Amino acid sequence: MKSPLLLQGIPALEIVERYGTPLYVYDASIIEAQYRKFLEAFSLLPVKLRYACKALSNVNILQLLKKWGCGVDTVSIQEVELALWSGFRAKDIIFTPNCISFDEIQQVVEKNILVNIEDLQNLENFGRLYSCHVPCCIRLKPHILAGGNFHIQTGHADSKFGISIYDMEEIISIVKKYQIHVIGLHVHSGSEIKTADQFLQGAEILFQTALRFPSLEFLDLGSGFKVAYKKDDKVLNLADLAQKIYARWQSFSKDYGKSLELWFEPGKFLVSQAGYFLVKTNVIKKGNQIPFAGVDSGFNHLVRPMLYDAYHEILNLSNPDGQRKSYNVVGYICETDTFAKEREIPEIRVGDILCFCNAGAYGFSMSSQYNSRLRPAEVLIYQGKDYLIRHREKWQDLLQNQVLWDLDKDLFS
Numbered sequence: 001m002k003s004p005l006l007l008q009g010i011p012a013l014e015i016v017e018r019y020g021t022p023l024y025v026y027d028a029s030i031i032e033a034q035y036r037k038f039l040e041a042f043s044l045l046p047v048k049l050r051y052a053c054k055a056l057s058n059v060n061i062l063q064l065l066k067k068w069g070c071g072v073d074t075v076s077i078q079e080v081e082l083a084l085w086s087g088f089r090a091k092d093i094i095f096t097p098n099c100i101s102f103d104e105i106q107q108v109v110e111k112n113i114l115v116n117i118e119d120l121q122n123l124e125n126f127g128r129l130y131s132c133h134v135p136c137c138i139r140l141k142p143h144i145l146a147g148g149n150f151h152i153q154t155g156h157a158d159s160k161f162g163i164s165i166y167d168m169e170e171i172i173s174i175v176k177k178y179q180i181h182v183i184g185l186h187v188h189s190g191s192e193i194k195t196a197d198q199f200l201q202g203a204e205i206l207f208q209t210a211l212r213f214p215s216l217e218f219l220d221l222g223s224g225f226k227v228a229y230k231k232d233d234k235v236l237n238l239a240d241l242a243q244k245i246y247a248r249w250q251s252f253s254k255d256y257g258k259s260l261e262l263w264f265e266p267g268k269f270l271v272s273q274a275g276y277f278l279v280k281t282n283v284i285k286k287g288n289q290i291p292f293a294g295v296d297s298g299f300n301h302l303v304r305p306m307l308y309d310a311y312h313e314i315l316n317l318s319n320p321d322g323q324r325k326s327y328n329v330v331g332y333i334c335e336t337d338t339f340a341k342e343r344e345i346p347e348i349r350v351g352d353i354l355c356f357c358n359a360g361a362y363g364f365s366m367s368s369q370y371n372s373r374l375r376p377a378e379v380l381i382y383q384g385k386d387y388l389i390r391h392r393e394k395w396q397d398l399l400q401n402q403v404l405w406d407l408d409k410d411l412f413s
């Protein structure tokens with residue numbers, strides 16, 4: 001018998017018995033190990049981490065990261081609220097939104113949170129209102145192609161993120177005109193960057209641009225740290241990257257004349273591998289050549305395979321020693337929601353519990369109620385014990401915020 005999946009010693013099947021399916025489970029020890037691993041790789045540099053909480057925004061996860069000394073990267077005022085509610089100090093939060101109104105920027109500034117400005121109009125608005133009185137960061141679009149595939153590249157010429165480096169003269173002229181206090185520069189070129197050199201391309205742009213901004217306190221190199229989804233997947237070698245950045249950092253610091261902080265904003269790197277998504281097999285259905293295994297979930301709970309062509313390893317926890325067969329693993333949503341095509345998995349039977357690995361990042365946080373299905377529960381494994389950290393939704397949750405009128409009586413009489 002293959003060893004069953006254990007999460008800090010607790011069999012995953014036991015967790016399923018306790019909480020049911022579909023279920024997201026996170027192993028806190030893996031998040032902590034990833035966090036320490038990152039810091040250790042960069043231990044020679046003045047590094048600060050800002051967890052990109054859109055990856056997994058449960059407040060218990062936020063509180064853990066805060067406890068370990070991590071900051072947080074937010075993309076909406078609602079994420080800012082969640083971070084504050086979880087106990088983060090304003091100064092440990094950065095706000096890196098995209099295409100938002102100046103109104104939202106103002107609301108975030110009022111909470112004393114650093115804003116990363118990523119378009120010229122809002123930079124101008126910011127300068128006009130705050131001049132040198134409120135510090136800010138500027139997000140640059142580096143015009144480089146980095147990151148896994150088209151869906152997750154954010155730094156190329158056609159990308160909507162950041163202010164183009166070709167608009168540098170305009171940026172400088174707005175900054176001068178209003179005496180804007182720019183304390184940080186930022187690039188985030190995409191998710192799943194595979195080589196140190198690709199990463200350094202983005203960094204190099206910051207190192208060069210920084211020389212034109214005399215009052216900087218940090219450079220923010222964003223994220224893009226891939227994790228292995230398949231066994232032989234190549235991932236960025238952190239030690240190698242740290243060494244290369246370190247070499248360049250030395251000469252940069254000399255040129256700049258003062259030592260800055262170096263920020264990163266990993267999301268996936270910290271939480272992806274810690275997450276398991278557990279589902280139950282509803283049906284085994286004859287297909288054209290390959291059978292379908294239909295499970296009690298769909299793209300309403302885990303959209304990455306359909307949205308990004310993402311690969312998630314699938315384990316059959318109920319029959320780990322079964323004969324391997326090819327399946328199309330599909331969801332129960334009335335859409336083509338294929339989790340995996342022609343995947344070899346130990347024989348799947350009705351009722352078997354399947355586990356999607358690497359489901360901690362962009363799993364629950366991208367879930368919806370489509371098809372009027374309920375969102376799964378979330379469980380955290382912390383110091384050898386399991387904790388329910390989000391209730392499974394109930395059907396009444398579908399009514400929340402719906403306003404019920406008696407149309408005949410109220411509207412037409």
Ligand SMILES: *Cc1c(COP(=O)(O)O)cnc(C)c1O
Pocket residue numbers: 052054055073075096188190191192222223224225265266267268269361
């Ligand atoms: C999403 C995002 C991240 C995190 O990306 P990962 O690939 O999950 O590490 C970091 N910074 C910004 C600005 C983001 O939008």
